[in-house]
Amino acid sequence: MSYKIPMGPYHPGLEEPYKLDMICEGETVRDAELHIGFNFRGIEHLAETRNYFQVIALMERVCGICSFIHTLTLCQSMEQLAALEPPPRAKYIRVVMAELERLHSHVLWAGIAAKLMGFKTMFMTCFALREKVMDILQAISGNRVNYSMNRVGGVNRDIEDPLALLPAVDELEREMMRTVIPIFTTSSTARSRCAGIGVLTHEKAISCAVVGPTARASGVAQDLRRAAPYAVYAELDFEVPVEQAGDVRARLFVRALEIIESCRILRQALSKMPPGEIAVGGDKFSFATGTATSRVEAPRGEVMYSVTWKENSRNPARVHVRTPTYANMPAVRWMVRGARLADTPLIQASIDPCYSCTDR
Amino acid sequence: MTTLDSLREKLGIAEPWVESRGTHWLNPGSIGLRELAKVMNQVQARFVTITAYQLPGDEGFRLEYHWDLEGRLLGFPFLAKGSSMASIFDLCEAADWIEREVHEGFAIDFTGRDYEPLLLRPGDAPGVNLREIPAPVKPPTGLQGQEEVAR
Numbered sequence: 001m002s003y004k005i006p007m008g009p010y011h012p013g014l015e016e017p018y019k020l021d022m023i024c025e026g027e028t029v030r031d032a033e034l035h036i037g038f039n040f041r042g043i044e045h046l047a048e049t050r051n052y053f054q055v056i057a058l059m060e061r062v063c064g065i066c067s068f069i070h071t072l073t074l075c076q077s078m079e080q081l082a083a084l085e086p087p088p089r090a091k092y093i094r095v096v097m098a099e100l101e102r103l104h105s106h107v108l109w110a111g112i113a114a115k116l117m118g119f120k121t122m123f124m125t126c127f128a129l130r131e132k133v134m135d136i137l138q139a140i141s142g143n144r145v146n147y148s149m150n151r152v153g154g155v156n157r158d159i160e161d162p163l164a165l166l167p168a169v170d171e172l173e174r175e176m177m178r179t180v181i182p183i184f185t186t187s188s189t190a191r192s193r194c195a196g197i198g199v200l201t202h203e204k205a206i207s208c209a210v211v212g213p214t215a216r217a218s219g220v221a222q223d224l225r226r227a228a229p230y231a232v233y234a235e236l237d238f239e240v241p242v243e244q245a246g247d248v249r250a251r252l253f254v255r256a257l258e259i260i261e262s263c264r265i266l267r268q269a270l271s272k273m274p275p276g277e278i279a280v281g282g283d284k285f286s287f288a289t290g291t292a293t294s295r296v297e298a299p300r301g302e303v304m305y306s307v308t309w310k311e312n313s314r315n316p317a318r319v320h321v322r323t324p325t326y327a328n329m330p331a332v333r334w335m336v337r338g339a340r341l342a343d344t345p346l347i348q349a350s351i352d353p354c355y356s357c358t359d360r
Numbered sequence: 361m362t363t364l365d366s367l368r369e370k371l372g373i374a375e376p377w378v379e380s381r382g383t384h385w386l387n388p389g390s391i392g393l394r395e396l397a398k399v400m401n402q403v404q405a406r407f408v409t410i411t412a413y414q415l416p417g418d419e420g421f422r423l424e425y426h427w428d429l430e431g432r433l434l435g436f437p438f439l440a441k442g443s444s445m446a447s448i449f450d451l452c453e454a455a456d457w458i459e460r461e462v463h464e465g466f467a468i469d470f471t472g473r474d475y476e477p478l479l480l481r482p483g484d485a486p487g488v489n490l491r492e493i494p495a496p497v498k499p500p501t502g503l504q505g506q507e508e509v510a511r
Contacts (some may be wrong), residue, residue, distance in 0.1 A: 037479035044465075045490055080381040209407045209454035222406070227431030292381035293426075293433060304433075306411045306424070322409040322458075330457060359479065 002030060005341065009038045015112060016355040018329075022336065022344060029336045029344060034329060039359040047319035052078065052152065052285055055316060059305075060146045062321060063357045065108065068101045069298040070305075071150035074319070076230060076294035077307040078152045081287040084280055090154035091231040092273040096162075097140065097149055098231070098296070099262045099269070103172065104133040105299035106255045106262075109352045110180060113252065116346045117193045122183060129175055136168050154279030162270040169270070173263040181256045194249035198335040198347030201246055208331040211324050212301020213258065214351045217243045217250035224297040236268050248350040255352075287311065291318075300324035300352050323357035361430060362403045371399055383426070383435040393425070393438055397448040397455075405429040407454040412462045414492055421445075421468055440468055447473040465490035 008019035017038035023031045043062055050058050059074045060067045072094055079086065086094075111126030134144050140159055141147035149155050159165070184190050200210070205218035215222055223240040225233040241257035243250035287309040295304045301324030308318040328351045335347050364377050364384060371391055378385045388396055400407070405427040413422045420441040427434045438445065447470035448455050459470045460478040467486040480486070 033476075037477070037481065040479045077382070206404070206406070207453055209452075222428075222431075224431070228433070290381065291383075291424075293383045293435070295382070295433060302408075302428075304408060304426070308413065318411075318413055320409070320411040326457060327454065330454075 001025070007344065009035070015349070016353065018353075018355050018358075020332070020336075020344065020348065022341065024341055027341050029339050029341055032333045032336045032344075034333060036329070036355065036358055039355050041360060043360045044319055044321060047316055049315065051314040052287070052316075055319065056150060056152075057148070059319070059321070060148070062323070062360055063354055064145055065105050065354060066101055066298045066300070066303070066357070067146045068097050068149060069296055069303055070321075072098060072231075073294045073296045073303050073305045074307065075150045075152055076296070077292040077305045078285075078287065078309075080292035080294070081290065081307065081309050082152060082281065082285045083288070084153045084285075086154040087277040087280055088232070088274050089158075089276045090278045092269050093155045093157075093159055093278065094150070094231045095233065095236070095269045096159065096165075096266060096273075097137070097147065097155075099266045100133060100137050100140075102262050102299045103259060103266075104130060104137065105352070106259050107133060107176075107180070109255060109299075109349075110184065110252075113346065113349055114184075116349050117189060119189055122180075125179055129172065129180065132168070132172055132175075136165060139165075151279060152285055153281030154277070156279070158278050159270075159273070162273045165270055166267060169263055169266045173260065176256075176259050176263070181259070184252055184256055190252070191249065193343075193346060194252055194350075195247060196245075197248045197343050198339060198350055199245070199247045200331055200335050202244070204331065204334050205246065208327075208334070210301070210328045210331050210351075212298070212328065213251055213254045214301065214328045214331065216241060217254045218246035219244045224295055224302055228295060230294070230296060232269070233265075235272070236265055238265050248346060251350045287313070298324055300354060300357075301328060321360055323354070323360070325351070325354045325358045329353060329358060364429075364432070364434075367399070367403060367429070367434075370403070371396065383433045385435045385437070388436050388438065393436075393446050394448060394451060396425070396436060397451040400427050401451060403429065405434065407452050408433065410455065410458045410462055412466050412468065412490075414466060414490070415439075421466060423462070423468070443467060444469045444471055446471055449473045467491050 002023050002025050005022045009017040019035040021033040022029045047055050056071050060071045062070045107126050107130045111123045114122035138144050141149050200218045202219040205215050205220050221242045226240050238261045241254050243253050289311040291308045293306050304322040306320040310317050332348050336344050375387050408426040408428050411424045423438045423440055425436045462468055464480045464486050
């Protein structure tokens with residue numbers, strides 16, 4: 001006999017408001033229905049009522065974790081409409097901020113995953129590390145969550161002494177290599193909770209069009225930093241980690257390896273940062289009539305903005321946002337099929353879901 | 361590697377690709393949306409999203425379908441007259457949520473599929489989020505209005 005177990009929209013096993021209705025037989029999940037929209041704020045409509053300064057502040061609030069990425073994608077679209085090319089230094093600063101945000105997001109995710117595994121000590125260790133990343137973000141931007149770094153034509157704040165940040169990056173990498181990564185990849189607790197759990201096959205990953213670490217853990221080698229480079233990623237040397245197993249452990253491995261790659265990118269970007277201006281275009285912009293599209297590899301995968309403007313207007317005519325969790329979340333239905341009920345909180349967390357992004 | 365021109369030939373479209381502000385655009389002409397979706401599956405393009413725009417007056421809607429082909433973002437604009445468009449959900453399961461969202465945001469009906477609510481809550485109506493709905497005609501006021509109500 002099958003029965004339905006609702007999990008959410010408010011549940012100790014879920015960090016954010018959404019709902020999974022699981023159809024179970026005994027302790028085995030046979031199918032699941034997903035429900036979102038509990039955090040819907042109508043941001044795409046609000047964007048049409050904001051001018052070109054206000055819309056950046058608005059879109060920064062789509063997500064609390066990858067707020068920089070959202071404004072970066074928006075500003076890149078608006079720069080195409082304004083025919084502006086940010087100066088090289090601004091592009092390097094954007095890469096530094098984007099990679100720090102990736103570190104912050106991945107370490108935060110590792111902490112939450114550890115908590116869901118029942119590994120509370122690891123949760124505390126990860127969150128202590130996350131604090132160090134946030135300290136660097138605060139030192140650069142003056143803010144810990146919404147950084148207000150991006151503007152049309154560049155960035156708002158300079159990194160006055162980039163090389164001074166290198167020891168902090170080294171320390172972060174050392175801590176990751178010494179504690180977080182070995183424990184996650186070799187401990188029997190992590191292995192028993194993650195290996196073979198929540199499998200998303202390569203074929204299903206392609207048909208669901210999942211993105212980011214979720215796709216790369218199922219053998220889909222796509223990363224916009226490599227496939228469609230923006231800012232200065234084309235000038236930097238880094239690997240794109242790909243795993244084949246498609247389970248929770250593979251998603252954990254991909255993120256762990258990406259932490260190392262982010263540190264590598266950060267070291268290069270901080271060392272190579274050229275001198276010069278950090279923004280062009282002044283404070284008044286005119287945007288051409290038409291649509292511009294930009295895509296960025298956020299910590300959770302591809303973010304895409306389509307921005308439409310009408311000439312002589314201060315407000316965008318339309319802003320459409322496609323976030324990574326929006327692409328990844330439907331695949332959870334396939335991941336939980338056949339899983340034990342007790343594993344479902346960890347399985348849904350393994351895609352690093354963000355409902356603030358998804359609901360917009 | 362599939363080149364853009366080989367894809368265009370496969371689709372039987374004579375017009376060239378136009379690269380503009382982050383997207384390679386191709387006017388689908390007489391190619392139907394479902395036919396396009398089948399070809400995109402064949403070349404293993406990744407579905408990205410649908411962006412909907414309301415056109416002025418009674419012109420309907422423009423729906424831009426985006427796929428990623430080996431790092432290149434492809435865009436195909438389609439016109440939806442009369443608030444209706446063929447669904448590609450059965451050909452491309454990744455289009456499920458965005459079709460539901462566009463349906464809820466603009467009250468566009470994707471034919472050939474059923475809907476579950478996505479972002480709307482009970483009591484909300486499709487189109488409440490993004491569709492421009494003409495302002496209701498103001499009821500007559502003053503003495504004339506009172507007389508009309510009395511009649």
